[in-house]
Amino acid sequence: MSREKPTGNDYLFEIAVFLATSAQGCLNEPPLYGPFRLLDALSKLADLPDYAPGLAHDPFLKEIKAIVDDKKFLVMYDVEGFRRAIDEIVEKFAKELKSRYLAPK
Amino acid sequence: MDIFQAVKGRRSIRRYKSDVVPKELIEKILDAGRWAPSGGNIQPWKFIVISDRNLLELIRKVSPGYLGETPLAILVCSDKEKAYKVGGALGRDYLSVSDCSMAVENMLLVAYALGLGTCVVKSFARVAVKEMLEIPEDIEPELLVIVGYPAYEPKPPVRIPLREIAYLNKYGQNFPTNLEE
Numbered sequence: 001m002s003r004e005k006p007t008g009n010d011y012l013f014e015i016a017v018f019l020a021t022s023a024q025g026c027l028n029e030p031p032l033y034g035p036f037r038l039l040d041a042l043s044k045l046a047d048l049p050d051y052a053p054g055l056a057h058d059p060f061l062k063e064i065k066a067i068v069d070d071k072k073f074l075v076m077y078d079v080e081g082f083r084r085a086i087d088e089i090v091e092k093f094a095k096e097l098k099s100r101y102l103a104p105k
Numbered sequence: 106m107d108i109f110q111a112v113k114g115r116r117s118i119r120r121y122k123s124d125v126v127p128k129e130l131i132e133k134i135l136d137a138g139r140w141a142p143s144g145g146n147i148q149p150w151k152f153i154v155i156s157d158r159n160l161l162e163l164i165r166k167v168s169p170g171y172l173g174e175t176p177l178a179i180l181v182c183s184d185k186e187k188a189y190k191v192g193g194a195l196g197r198d199y200l201s202v203s204d205c206s207m208a209v210e211n212m213l214l215v216a217y218a219l220g221l222g223t224c225v226v227k228s229f230a231r232v233a234v235k236e237m238l239e240i241p242e243d244i245e246p247e248l249l250v251i252v253g254y255p256a257y258e259p260k261p262p263v264r265i266p267l268r269e270i271a272y273l274n275k276y277g278q279n280f281p282t283n284l285e286e
Contacts, residue, residue, distance in 0.1 A: 014166055021230040022169040029228060037169055073119065077262040 008052030015044050035086060036075045043068045060096050064089060106218040115213055116261070118222030119172040121253030126177045130219050131156075134179070134252070137215035141208035144200035149188040150208050153180040153238055163237055168249060170228025175253035179212065180234065181205050186243035205247040212250055222255030 006014060022037040046065035049055040071085035135152050143149070155161050155178045164178060165171045171178075183201035192200050209225060216223045226249040234246050271280035 017166050018169055021167050021233065024230055025169055025228045033228065040169070040172075076117075 006051055008048070008055075011048060011051035015041065015048075018044065032075050032079065032082070035082075036072060039068045039072045039086070039089075043072070060092075064092065067092075108214075111214045111218050113261075115217040116222070116259045117224040118253070118255045118257075118259065119224060120256040121173050121175045121222060121251075122256050123174075123176060124254045126156075126221065126252055126254075130216075130221065131177065131179075131252075133219060134212045134216050134221075137211040138181070138208040141204065141211045143204045143207075145192045145196060147188050147191045147196055147200060147204060149183040149185075149196070149201040150205050151182040151184055151244055153182065153240075155180065155238070160237065164229070164234060164249070167233035167237070168226055168229035170226040171249070171251060172224070173251070173253075175251045177252040179250045179252060180238065180246055181209055181212075181248045181250060182240065182244045182246050184243060185245050201245070202247060209248050209250055216250075216252055220254070221252055224251050225249070226251060 018037075019041060022041070026034045026037065043065050046058075046061040046068075049057045067085070067089060071082070074082040074085055131154060135154070138150065138152060139148070141150075155164060156176065158176075161175070161178060164180075165174065183205050185197050185201060188201035189197040213223050213225070229246070229249050231246055234240070234249075238246075240246060267282050267284050268279065271282065272278050273280040
């Protein structure tokens, strides 16, 4: 559904509300909802440059977001698949960290 | 629509079209809710229809489980004071919740039969939702039903085979069935 595009500050505030309400929910919700919410937050964060002028899109984060959005709902019906997806994402982050910060100058 | 077709075809929908849900359909969904079974006939339910776009957006913001954007949501609440008066502690603590759950299932099935998609959300910030919708002290938000026209058709989820969950005459004694997945 279309809605008025939020400003960067509004979008950041929206993420903050999501994190706070997720934290409250995680006190009593099924434990697997914790990683699910974190992935959802990651997906939302990756969209921040759409709303905040001055922030450039990071192609790597866009790729990660696509994986997250494709696989996050595995938590509902395929827990092992969900775990593998998180492993895959973290492995990609590790490789990206190495290429960004350990690559020969 | 055949009842079994609705039971087996309904899915939790997480992406919706923006089309508005007509009032007549909303009424049918609410009507289905109030005809649910009710322990002691307490009928503890209260239904808050949320169609105001700005309000809906605020509710979505404080509901981490509200995935996707919908033109409509229905908050199913229980009247704890009424449930206690009629059903005692059992009514307040258990029947009010199970009654609301049964009302929600009725609503989901009727919505599906009307061509609508739904998803039941429990992951909402209760305090924030009470504040935004001005819900009195004794009224408890139980389940948020988000409603709209589905933007996709999800695959059926896996269900535990009947032979693993159904017993005959005593717990653990196999219920003979040829019904597979």
